[in-house]
Amino acid sequence: MGERMGDTEREAAAAVDAELIVRWHRGEDRAATLLVDRHAQALARFAASQGEREGVEELVQDTFIRAFQALDSFRADSSLRTWLFTICKRLILDRKRADRRQQGKVELEEGHAVVNFDALDGLVADETAARVRGAMEQLSPLQREVFTLRVTEGMAYGDIAEVVGSTEGACRVHYHNAMRAVKEYLSDDD
Amino acid sequence: MMTDCEAGDIRDLLPEYAHDRLAPAVRDQVAAHVAGCEPCQAELALIGAVRSSLAAQVPTLDTRAIAARVIAIPRRPARRSWVERRWQFAAAASALLMVGVSYAVLGRGGSGMPGVDSTPPRIEAPSGGNGASTGGSTLASNLPAASAQASARLELSFGGGLADLSDEQLTRLLSEIDSFKATPMLDPDEAALLSSLDTVARGGAR
């Protein structure tokens, strides 16, 4: 017997998203505004955690545009937010590939995309934040995705698995490995 | 050097505990454990530090501008989307499960959820709805009044009525939904842990 509140709440949140989608189709512009308000900041956090700094807003906007253009392919048995994260993650990958091509760098394996955290230097003045950034930098891209979705969004392993294209069990392992690596990094730093 | 807590199942719940996404009974059990466990306190502090460090890197978005771009996207003529119909079927299919969840919530005499209005909007099932939604309303109205929250969510879960909400009602509903966060599905390990926690809770707190 489930003891968490989650399932009914998630159904309720999904109901609101579904209703807003219907209203948008009906021509109610305000529905789109509400949908953007409900999910934009979480997408921005995810993008920033993956090393995106320049054009986070553009990335979030592109995510919504892709999503709204493809609403017919959205399956209601997935949560809208999870689906939006999935689209956002794809766009981030596309950008990294395009950046690499532009910079004439050796094409790296998708799983080992380099994240340029140096761009954040001027923004992260706080020492704790800088140390956390250093800790995040040494994670693999997959570990970083799983870790940040869990820590900054409190997402369930099942939803994380959907976003990163893995399994719940694997995501649990990635999370705990990432946590261990972050702890080790921070204690070595002392 | 931070050591790991040996209560791995509790440790696994710390991110959701930090986001206040656990049912009250589980949340209280985690809180009781954390109060006496230094490794978990340290891990929780780390989760908080990572969360705020990353949040500090995020620019504030101009959501109006984003919405304006979205609104400019051509859309189909008005129709009831299959997404909603499909969703209603799914809701009907899980009706019995949800009644069970609601009773579990009520059965623990839940202390109520933080930040939630105690008188949520009543959502009437649409007349001429399908059999499942009529049945759902009946079930919902039979629930004790002690948890208006749970019954509102139950009614909500049968859908249909949402379409007829006024903007004011919808806005209120949205803020209510946002005040309780989405939480994850259980996997078997967690289900076992949680049911044992619940046994402890029943034996102890009552």
Ligand SMILES: [Zn+2]
């Ligand atoms: Zn512990």
